[in-house]
Amino acid sequence: MDLKINDHTVTVAADPDLPLLWVLRDLLGMTGTKFGCGMALCGACTVLIDGQALRSCVLAVSEAVGKNITTIEGIGASAVGAALQGAWQEINVPQCGYCQAGQIMSAAALLQAKPQPSDADIDAAMSGNICRCGTYTRIRSAIKQAANHGAVTK
Amino acid sequence: MNAVADAIVASEGLSRREFLRRLQAMGGLLLVADGLHIVKAADAPKYGAEGMEHGTIDNPLVFVMVGDDGWVTIIAHRSEMGQGVRTGMPLIVADEMEADWSKVRVQQAPADEVKYGNQDTDGSRSTRHFFDPMRRCGAAARMMLEQAAALSWNVPAAEVHAVNHEVLHGKTGRKLGFGSLAKRAAKLKVPLPSALRLKKAEEFRYVGKGNVALIDGHDIVTGQAQYGIDPWFKDMSFAVIARSPVLGGTVKQFDGKAAAAAPGVLKVMQMPAPVAKAAFHPLAGVAVIANSTGAAMAARKLLVIDWDDGANGTYDSDAYRASMQESAHKPGKVVRESGNIDTALKAAAKTLEAEYYIPHIAHATMEPPCAVARIVAGKCEVWAPTQAPQATREDVAKHLGISEDNVTVHVTLLGGGFGRKSKPDFATEAAQLSQALDGRPVKVTWTREDDLHHDYLHTVSVEYLKAGMDANGKVSAWLHRSVAPSLVTLFNPKADHESGGELGMGFINMPYDIPNLRMENPEASAHCRIGWFRSVSNIPHAFAVQSFVAELAASANKDHRDYLLELIGPARKIDPNSLQDKWNHGESPQRYPVDTGRLRGVVEKVTQESGWGKKFARGRGQGLAAHYSFVSYAAAVVEADIDELGRISVPRVDIAFDCGPQVNPERIRSQLEGAVIMGLSLAMFGEITFKNGRAQQDNFHQYRVMRMNEAPSDIRVHLIPYTDWTMPLGGVGEPGIPPIAPALCNAVFAATGKRIRRLPIKDQARRSA
Secondary structure (H helix, E strand, C coil), X not given: CEEEECCEEEECCCCCCCEHHHHHHHHCCCCCCCCCCCCCCCCCCEEEECCEEEECCCCEHHHHCCCEEECCXXXXXXXXXXXXXXXXXXXXXXXXXXXXXXXXXXXXXXXXXXXXXXXXXXXXXXXXXXXXXXCHHHXXXXXXXXXXXXXXXX | CCHHHHHHHHHHCCCHHHHHHHHHHCCCCCCXXXXXXXCCCCCCCCCHHHHCCCXXXXXXXXXXXXXXXXXXXXXXXXXXXXXXXXXXXXXXXXXXXXXXHHHEEEEECCCCHHHHECCCCCCCCHHXXXXXXXXXXXXXXXXXXXXXXXHXXXXXXXXXXEECCEEEECCCCEEEEHHHHHHHHHCCCCCCHHHCCCCCHHHCCCCCCCCCCCCCHHHHHCCCCCECCCCCCCCCEEEEEEECCCCCCEEEEEXXXXXXXXXXXXXXXXXXXXXXXXXXXXXXXXEEEECCHHHHHHHHCCCEEEEECHHHHHCCHHHHHHHHHHHHCCCCEEEEEECCHHXXXXXXXXXXXXXXXXXXXXXXXXXXXXXXXXXXXXXXEEEECCCCHHHHHHHHHHHHCCCHHHEEEEECECCCCCCHXXXXXXXXHHHHHXXXXXXXCEEXXXXXXXXXXXXXXXXXXXXXXXXXXXXXXXXXXXXXXXXXXXXXXXXXXXXXXCCHHXXXXXXXXXXXXXXXXXXXXXXXXXXXXECCCCCCCHHHHHHHXXXXXXXXXXXXXXXXXXXXXXXXXXXXXXXHHHHCCCCHHHCCCCCCXXXXXHHHHHHHHHHHHCCCCCCCCCCEEEEEEEEEECCEEEEEEEEEXXXXXXXXXXXXXXXXXXXXXXXXXXXXXXXXXXXXXXXXHHHHCCCECEECCEECCCCCCCCCCCCHHXXXXXXXXXXXXXXXXXXXXXXCCCCCCCCHHHHHHHHHHHHHCCCCCECXXXXXXXXXX
């Protein structure tokens, strides 16, 4: 089957029921998207499907055919993604960093939909992403910084 | 070593050195393990880094490479798990050698302690133990570059000095970049330690400044960072394992036909027979190997396994709690005593007693245990997110039956560690699977269910306290019994008391100014793998002691802060030996006394900064707690808001912290912010329970950890500043955790009058009608 990932089309032979996460990680070697729970509980595996943040650990690969799949490896190509990656580094958000790919993907979907999110918007969009190191206050700051940056560049 | 320790070593099949290493890995349980003096009386005690296996290395030829292109590569030999060690440690070297941080690369060392010194990344020790060696390393590299320049110009070395990646000749204004000096410098003799010129504190460019970005920041935010779960080879296979749900259980028989026939499955196999002692060994199980982890996970569901549960098949955490409570109300082994507690309790104007319960807690690192291995021509390579590189190498070698020289352990980034990844059972599993596949590369991934079911859990504990007070509410007598299975049971299943290290984590070394006290440690046995979880036994000890002090203050009708300060007493430096604590986090009692002045200092700082004493409407309140651990001092004020339904929110947490001088204050702040979240998380939600020997929580819907909408939006870290870099450093990674849970429960009491003595809080803050 053909998948459109980060604006490139790739052909992959996969069981149609296999979750997209494992197609990315194990069949294609795109390991930026992380495994955390396998039940859409932690958000580590978040990718964008046609701009919407979805958990790739429970999304059958066949569901993603014909759609635009964006992963952490490709999100920097968008203005919002680049702003988030910049803010994340300036604020030194990560501790272990493992969940941060998923955090950034959820934040990107949020800022695409709401360029100036409120604290409640951030809570609603981000509470599905667990960070065991506890970087939440910095994630919140980085989203706000990226949002302000986005407002300037638009 | 005495006979008992010898017996442990013999039964475990460990060398004496390995036994010592494993005890050390628990957080430096160096001199006293379960009361066993494992260092001969004749051996002079070694403290700090020198007391650790393989000590320290400060050779610049090992840690620093200067390329012709001017890039400086610095080796990081400790494991990065979010504490910032890959930034903080190389930063010390770079500063001393006058390297420009923007021209520094960091390279991770493989497991090789003979070459690099101790690599066990736990016990909040990395910076504390390696600050001085890394300074010497950097200074030696700088002096070699200076000497190379002096030789090039044929001038005395005293006339040149390195500044920001160049060496200057002051008289003539000539300059040479580090890159052009590299070859010549590398051929020079390394200066003797006595000849080294270390920088003065005011010359530091990076140390103490917190002005550098995370070395891995860019890789992390772009998805390029390599964790243990990330190595990928074209011919790689992917495995998951169904492990015995009960500690010590074995596979009676299994039917793997359906799993083997599932899409993508390459092989179904029984794992090698388990070793009787838990240690860091893999559990019994059946592996499914497939062409993707997802395929292996799906096929594993089709396995039919008949388990022999063994002796732990009846473990029930509710029943066990009742038995621990019973023990806590009877006298136990006395582990510290002074004055006469019995007389003092009888003479007291008032007595108060309370019992606290802290359950098993799972680490739940976001990256579950995982590893990759391959074997080529008898040589095994392992990629693992391990906190214990050397133990990983030793265990893999032993389980494969090859020599350590034939095992290379590549230490990847760790997607969280918290003590879980000090136990490299997952790396051994990968190696065993690769061996079964004729050396092909295999990645083993633990699912979240595997992680929660088979963790090396934080111990479970009942803490009983009783105090006598005089007519003014001043404490005259203090009895504390701590009942908890010991982590020594990993190596000696018969161990039934807390080890010296566990006792020394905020229990016997409690430094309060009380004339009559007794600490007792009744027996407790282990029925699951007990491991060390970030700050270890400090969690239950601090929860009990800091809750109890607040209860005493309330009972005496006094302000908690004033009462706590009075209990701590005047500023004094206490020899831990006088507290019957022979362990002292492995540090010298002279160099690291318990300093009650510093403990007072963090209490004063945090109460001042948080506006302690503010009046709140009913339903909102502040709680305080302070705790000394890992030779650092921490105090927290938690502000909690409890709604009509008993739901807790925490709008603000202040934490004051004194770890001595701070090498990278930026990462210290982030560690404390994280400790606040993790402390609140375990206080509000953290619990693993057992029925029929089996952990009952499967995934994050049942083992809750704090999420963004529940986290405080305002965390304020207050670091006690120091400028004297000769002062010994304290630990950072762990000591922020212990005061958080009691501070929260004290806040709930302030807000509602409800006293919580059992963690997690869950819905206990619900107000009674």
